[in-house]
Amino acid sequence: MEGSVTYDAVVVGAGSAGCIVAARIAERGVNPRTGDRLRIALIEGGPYYFKGGPPRPGYGDPERRRRITNIRFLEFKPQPWPYDGLQNKMVGGCGLHWGGNAYLPFDEDFDHWRQVSGVDWSPEKFAEAKAEITQMYHIHSSILENMNRGNLLFHDAASSLGYKVTPVPMSRYNCINCGYCGSGHFCKYDAKGTTLPYIDLAERNGVEIIPDAEVEKILIEKRGTTPVAEGVRYVRSGQAGELRADKVIVTCGTSGTPVLLLRSGYGPREVLGDRTIVENPNVGKHLDGDIGRSVVCLFDVDLKDGSRGGVERWQLSLTDSQGRHGWMNVQMNDSPNCSVDEMYPHLLAFHPMAPEFGWEHKEFMRTAGKRVGGISVTLRAPDWERGVVDPNGKHLYRRDDPAILKRLDEGAEVALAIIDRMNPRPVRVNRKFPNRYTVSHNVGTCRAGENRKTSVVNSDFECHDVENLFLASGEVVPSGSLGHSHIPICTVAAYAWRRIVANHFSRGTP
């Protein structure tokens, strides 16, 4: 592969978006001049664990299963470069660590995306992409038979207050609801949100998967005055190499993509200085995500019905009548401090309700594992000062915006009202809220938009400034959607391959 071949496209980053884009372009695209099949490389900094036949969702792969068994995603392996998000590098991405809540983009998301960046995306244009992701990730409603006592307490109390309560959508294959995932263990059967079908598709369509190869930079060269992406430089087993390609499609995610672009000399001059090859002030900017806080409770009843708990749950939405500060999702869920699945003891030990130490703490550990619960409040699409990803991958954002705090307070008051209506009520509730918040499930750091003044790629994922360079993962999504960002990002990737095939890899396209 090294130096001797020019690929039709190299996809950089084999997470969920990269696997979708590489597999589908290889399957559906052709060389526009000859009609021949495309030669696609999918290059990834992490390992490729599959051995033998195609890996199957819900069953995993023996090699992959062995390597990720009993490992929390935080402990998987040190990152080669600093990520502030919680991504792990491996072919297929780390969708397998999460609880499986799966929100396809809502109509409100499209409205907000068009509003903030001028992107031309719409529910109608995304219809096929949404259908594809619904099928490929097996998106279905939470299973009511699995709802445990904690969930039902939330459902009954919220309903009695007049809220419309709906089951959270999930993405799972053959999940046995073992409860051993919500706090961060990999699912050894790849049952949740898995990208395995796309890896299989990529393999069957001749995509050359190149694992353990850290891409250091995109090769950007000037043809006349026009910057053109011509390939990538990478390091594999300590050896430097280059891949040349007609198109370079970067899918390194919200943290990884801006870091890679900055390393390639593409970004704000104020950051790059003399290393600037192509200037665009938006690279690494506009970091968004969902903003949340939790109301934590301790009950004197077992919320898990004697089971290990699970990932099913109910939710409700709160819309801001003025529309300025986003809308909120409220659910009893599995965030580290409010669990309806079984909480790991080494996390439970630091629960806000836990006594400091000694016999009281030990008694709490003995009895509280199935009694702690809580309600999470997640705010999305607010009008706020967006964050930044710096050249080291660090996420920088304000954590005390008064307007955001006010809105979260409103959500927390709703959560408290629901808690007060529960029967039985919790024996303890934390009613003091921190005056800070966290932003997770990040997107938007090289967002798609109308023009280069406010974005990095256009609505068809083509870079405004560098020819033959495309971006197609979380970084292009203009603002955060609801819950885990995996499914919205996958949906955008499913739209991206369609636009890239239509514009560049169909017979007769330029």
Added chain:
Amino acid sequence: MEDPKGRDHELSRRAFLTTTGKAVITGLAGAAVGEAVRGAEVTRRDIVAALGDTLVPSAPGDPGYRDLESYGITDEVLQGLSGLSDEMLQGFNAAAEAVFPGRTFVALAGGERARYLKAVIEGAVFKSNPQQAQQLQQVYTMVRTRVFTVYYSNFPENKIPADASGVPVPTSKDPHQIFNPNTSRLVTGWDVAGYKGPVRWEEEEALRARMKKIHWHE
């Protein structure tokens, strides 16, 4: 890093724990351990072990941190405390004198140690020296975080048999790749918390059978 003198003392401390192990298992109170080390040079191991014993106490029939000393729990805790200097730990040990005149933390009985920790957390006793109060709280927080993390991560049954590259290796008797390191031979943090760990095969089969009866589509 410990100096040779410290390592010598580590050995003597280990020997001490070995010789007193039976007494510990039969429920010797933390006070007795404290009295035993009084007068000897107090190492960072002594201080962390005493803190561990206070954070996760033991009693006859109710094992805690101290009961895992013979499995090296303090060694494991110390591995994650390289950022905590000897000076800070010794300062923490010596500052108990402000609450119990003439005595160090390791020389205190179990209940006294708990009172000292509460004084550190509240800070009132040390309000005339805010810097000291902050430093004591820092020591407490660092050790508490590490002790709880190690203890409640199922130490010493937190290791899964693995090959040279750290990849778990199933036993030949296990065709299902079930890796649950917890056993009934020893009371660990998981046992205290009633935490079962990853599902075992029989439970997995039962859960699978249950899920097969559920129609997943709306």
